[in-house]
Amino acid sequence: MTLLNDATALRSLHARARGWARVLKLPFRQQRWRGHAGEFMGGGTGSSLDFQDHRIYLPGDDPRQINWQAYARTGTYSMKLYREEVRPLVDVIFDVSASMFAFPAKEQRALELFAFVVEASLQSGATLRCHAIAGGNHQHLEPEVILSGQWPERVRELHASAAAPALNRLPLRSGAMRLLISDLLFPGEPESTLACLSARNGRGIVFAPYAQDEADPGWDGNYEFIDPETSLPHEHRVESALLKRYESAYKRHFELWKAAALKHGIAMARVSAAVDFQKALQHEGIASGGVESA
Amino acid sequence: MSLTLANTWGLWALLGLPAVVAIHFLQRRNRRVPATTLFLLEQMKRESRTGNRFERLRTSIPFWLQLLMVLLLTWLLVQPRWLKSDAVQRIAIVMDASASMQAFREPAMQAAEDVLGLLEGPLARAELTLLSSDAEAPSLYHGTQPGELSQALTQWEPLLGVHDFTPALRVARGLAGPKGVVVLITDHPLPASPQFAAKVISVGQETDNAGWAGVTVEEKDSQWVWHALVKNYSRSSQERQWRASAGGAESPWKPLKLGPDETQTLSGPFPPGDVQELVLQLSDDALKLDNELPLVRPLPKLLSLCPLDAAPSALAEMFSRHAHVRIVGVPGESDLVAAVMTPDFSLPEQRHGCFFQARADETAPYLKGSIVAEPHPLVEGLNWQGLLVRDSKPLSRLAQDRVLLWQGERPLISLRQMPAGGRQLLCQFDLETSNARKLPALAVLLHRFLETLRGDKLAPEAANFDVRQKISVAHQTGPEAAPLRLETTEIPLAQARLLRAPSKPGRFIVRQGEKVLLTAAAHFADTREADLTQARPFNEIDQIKAVQIETLHESDPNQRLWLLALLFLLLGSWWFTNSKREAQEAVRA
Numbered sequence: 063m064t065l066l067n068d069a070t071a072l073r074s075l076h077a078r079a080r081g082w083a084r085v086l087k088l089p090f091r092q093q094r095w096r097g098h099a100g101e102f103m104g105g106g107t108g109s110s111l112d113f114q115d116h117r118i119y120l121p122g123d124d125p126r127q128i129n130w131q132a133y134a135r136t137g138t139y140s141m142k143l144y145r146e147e148v149r150p151l152v153d154v155i156f157d158v159s160a161s162m163f164a165f166p167a168k169e170q171r172a173l174e175l176f177a178f179v180v181e182a183s184l185q186s187g188a189t190l191r192c193h194a195i196a197g198g199n200h201q202h203l204e205p206e207v208i209l210s211g212q213w214p215e216r217v218r219e220l221h222a223s224a225a226a227p228a229l230n231r232l233p234l235r236s237g238a239m240r241l242l243i244s245d246l247l248f249p250g251e252p253e254s255t256l257a258c259l260s261a262r263n264g265r266g267i268v269f270a271p272y273a274q275d276e277a278d279p280g281w282d283g284n285y286e287f288i289d290p291e292t293s294l295p296h297e298h299r300v301e302s303a304l305l306k307r308y309e310s311a312y313k314r315h316f317e318l319w320k321a322a323a324l325k326h327g328i329a330m331a332r333v334s335a336a337v338d339f340q341k342a343l344q345h346e347g348i349a350s351g352g353v354e355s356a
Numbered sequence: 357m358s359l360t361l362a363n364t365w366g367l368w369a370l371l372g373l374p375a376v377v378a379i380h381f382l383q384r385r386n387r388r389v390p391a392t393t394l395f396l397l398e399q400m401k402r403e404s405r406t407g408n409r410f411e412r413l414r415t416s417i418p419f420w421l422q423l424l425m426v427l428l429l430t431w432l433l434v435q436p437r438w439l440k441s442d443a444v445q446r447i448a449i450v451m452d453a454s455a456s457m458q459a460f461r462e463p464a465m466q467a468a469e470d471v472l473g474l475l476e477g478p479l480a481r482a483e484l485t486l487l488s489s490d491a492e493a494p495s496l497y498h499g500t501q502p503g504e505l506s507q508a509l510t511q512w513e514p515l516l517g518v519h520d521f522t523p524a525l526r527v528a529r530g531l532a533g534p535k536g537v538v539v540l541i542t543d544h545p546l547p548a549s550p551q552f553a554a555k556v557i558s559v560g561q562e563t564d565n566a567g568w569a570g571v572t573v574e575e576k577d578s579q580w581v582w583h584a585l586v587k588n589y590s591r592s593s594q595e596r597q598w599r600a601s602a603g604g605a606e607s608p609w610k611p612l613k614l615g616p617d618e619t620q621t622l623s624g625p626f627p628p629g630d631v632q633e634l635v636l637q638l639s640d641d642a643l644k645l646d647n648e649l650p651l652v653r654p655l656p657k658l659l660s661l662c663p664l665d666a667a668p669s670a671l672a673e674m675f676s677r678h679a680h681v682r683i684v685g686v687p688g689e690s691d692l693v694a695a696v697m698t699p700d701f702s703l704p705e706q707r708h709g710c711f712f713q714a715r716a717d718e719t720a721p722y723l724k725g726s727i728v729a730e731p732h733p734l735v736e737g738l739n740w741q742g743l744l745v746r747d748s749k750p751l752s753r754l755a756q757d758r759v760l761l762w763q764g765e766r767p768l769i770s771l772r773q774m775p776a777g778g779r780q781l782l783c784q785f786d787l788e789t790s791n792a793r794k795l796p797a798l799a800v801l802l803h804r805f806l807e808t809l810r811g812d813k814l815a816p817e818a819a820n821f822d823v824r825q826k827i828s829v830a831h832q833t834g835p836e837a838a839p840l841r842l843e844t845t846e847i848p849l850a851q852a853r854l855l856r857a858p859s860k861p862g863r864f865i866v867r868q869g870e871k872v873l874l875t876a877a878a879h880f881a882d883t884r885e886a887d888l889t890q891a892r893p894f895n896e897i898d899q900i901k902a903v904q905i906e907t908l909h910e911s912d913p914n915q916r917l918w919l920l921a922l923l924f925l926l927l928g929s930w931w932f933t934n935s936k937r938e939a940q941e942a943v944r945a
Binding site: 224 | 390393
C-alpha cells in the first residue's frame, strides 16, 4: 500500500507537518495582504496596534479614530491611523500527475510538502484554497477533506496527463499567495505556468520535489522506461555519454525554470527527497525565499 | 609443429565463453524502471537508439579477464601436446587369422583403417606393420605408407582355427619396438589383456550361423554313402536350404529347419557312375566357409597279400577280413606276404610280411611271466594280458629287431626292418595253440601294421580331409625323385612330412611329377570357429590414441605458468568487479 492510498498515514503526515510549520513559516511577512481581518499586515488602515499616519479628519471617517489629544492641543480634528491586519489568501496548487508519485521517496516528499503548506497556511490563519491539478484537469479540495486524508479519492477522477498543468484554468484569487507543488517535469516553456502564479498581484512560490533517481539515475545499459502518466514502455539504451547529456539536459531544464521564476519574482525551491524533510526545506526553501524561519 | 589435444573433453570448457558473454549481457538486459523525465530523453532520441537485447561489447576489464580465464582454463584442460621433432610412429596391426573373422571381414578392415587414422600425417615418420595372427604366415605389410597397408589388407585371409595370438604379438612387439603401438583386431574380447601391451579392437557382433560341421564317408553294400552333420550355432531356430551337386547336376534346394543349437545328420549316396566329386551346399549366411562341403569318392589304397605255401588257411582268412586287403596267389604281385615260420623257412629280405611261428608242441607249458608292451605306435593302448602262448623256441634276435611285446624275458612280437627294405612283423607264437586270434589286440595290431604298409604304398588314393589337416602321402624318394606338387604349389621332398590340406575348402590333387598321388577334398568343420555367439564388440582405440599421444608428443612446458596466470586473472577479475561496485555505491551515496 502506498502512502497515497493510506488515509491514516496521510493524517499522521499532517500531524508531523504541524510540527514543521511551527519551525518554518510561509513568507507571509514579505508582502502586504488584502482580505479579512487577520494577523498579517494589510495594504490599508485598520485597527491594529501598529501606528501608520496622521491626517485631517474628513467627513465620513470613523469618529472613533479622532485623536482627541491632538484636538485638545490644536483644536483641529485629526485622525490617528493604524495598520490594517488581514488574513492572507493562500491558493495551493498541487500537481497530482503520476510523475509526482513515481518513486516512493518522491511521493513521500511531495505529500510532505503538501501537508506542510496546508498546515503552515492554516496555522497562519490564511484563507486557504487548494486545487489538485493534472494537466488540463483540476479539482478543488476543501481543507476538511485534506485534513481527513480523503483527498486522494477525489483526485483519482483526474485523468492522467503528461502535459503541463493548466494553471490558467484555475480560479486563482487576486493578491493571493500561490503555492505550486510540482516536479516541473513536463515539456514546454515555464513562462506560461509561472505567469499564472504572479498574475493579478499574486505571490508565487514553487516547491519542486525531486528524487535522486531523476537527478542522478545512474542508468547504464538497456532500459525499458515506463512512463508513469501512460504506463507505456519506452526502450532506450543508455551509455555513459548519453547519461551525461541527459544529466546536463536535466540541469538545464531547471536552470530555465529558475531563471523564469526569478524574472517573475517567484520563489522556487527544489526539495530533495533524499534527505530529511525539514533539512531539505531549510536548505532550499529559506535560500530561495520559499519559507522563512519562525 | 603439430598440436594435439590429449583431452578433447576439455574443449567443453569453451562453453564458458558464451556463458561469460551471456552473463555480462543478460545482467544488462532491459530493466524496467519508471522514468519521469522521458520528455528529456525524447529530446535526445536521435542520440539514444532503441535498446537491443544484446548490447554491443563494451570495454570492461572483468569481462575481458574472465574471457581470458576461460581460454586459459580450456588450454590447461585440453592438455595440448606437440609432436616431437624426432617422433617415429610405429604401429603394428595384428589381424586375427581365425576363420570366424570371415564373418566380420569388412568391420575388421575398417578398424584397421581407423587405427591408421591415428597417424599424425606426414609430419612424423611412420613405420607400419600388418601381420596375421598366424605365426607361420609371412607379414602382410611392413613399410611407411598407410595406403599400401590398406591395399595389403585385402590379402588377409582368416582361415585358422582357434590359436594362440602370443607368437604373433611377440613378433609385432618386436617390430613396433617398446614404445610402438601393437593392435590386435579380433572378433571377441579376450578374457585377459593380451601380452606385450597389445591393445584390442574387437569388431565382432553376436551373429546367427548354421553350417556343415563334419562328414564321414563309408562304403556300404559296395556303395559309398556320405553322412554330413549340419549344426545351428545360434540361440534361435534357423531355416536354411541345402542341396547336393555332382557332375554338373544339382539337386533341388531342400528346406532345413534347425532348432537352437541343434545338430542334424544328412545322409546320401554318391551318385552312380564315374562321378567322383560331390559338393553339399547350404544357403548363405554370415559365415560362408561352412556353407559348402566338398567331397570326393574315397579311393583307399588296396593292399594285396599273398599267403605263402606253408600258411594255413586261417591266416589268409584272418587278413581277408581287413578292409581293402586283397588276397593274391602270386607273391611277386603282392604288397606283403603272410606265412608260418617252419624250421626251414627263411624270411624274404625285400618283402613286407607278417609271420607266425609254426604250431607248437601242445604239451609244452604256457609261458609264464608278465606281458609287457614296449612304447610303440603299433601296440600303444592294446591289452595283451589275456594272451596265452605255449613255450617254443624263439627266433634268434637280430640287432634291427624292435621287440614290441615281451613275456618275461621272451619276445612275443617283434618288428624287423630288413636291410633290403622289407618290414616284417614277427609273431613268435602260433595261431593254433595260442588264443591270439581271440584277442582284439592282435586284430588291431595287424590293422595298424597293414595301415603303415598302406600308407607307404605308392599308389593313387582319394580321401576327404578337414582344412589344414596333416596329410601323409607316399611318394618316391631319392635324389632323382621329383618334388611334390599340391595343386600349383611345389613342395620339396624334405618338407613332404609337413604337407597339410589347403586352408580353403575345395578339391585338391597332390602329384609327384605327372603321377597323381592323392585326389582329395578339404572341408571346413571347425565348430568353435563357426560359433559366432561369443563375438562381441570391444574397442581400445582411445587407449591407443592415448599411447600414441603419450609416446609421440611432449606437453606444454609452461603449464605451471598458465596456472599461475589463471590465478592472477581470477584475483584481478574479482578486484575489478568489487572496485567498480564500490565506486558506484560511493557515487550513489
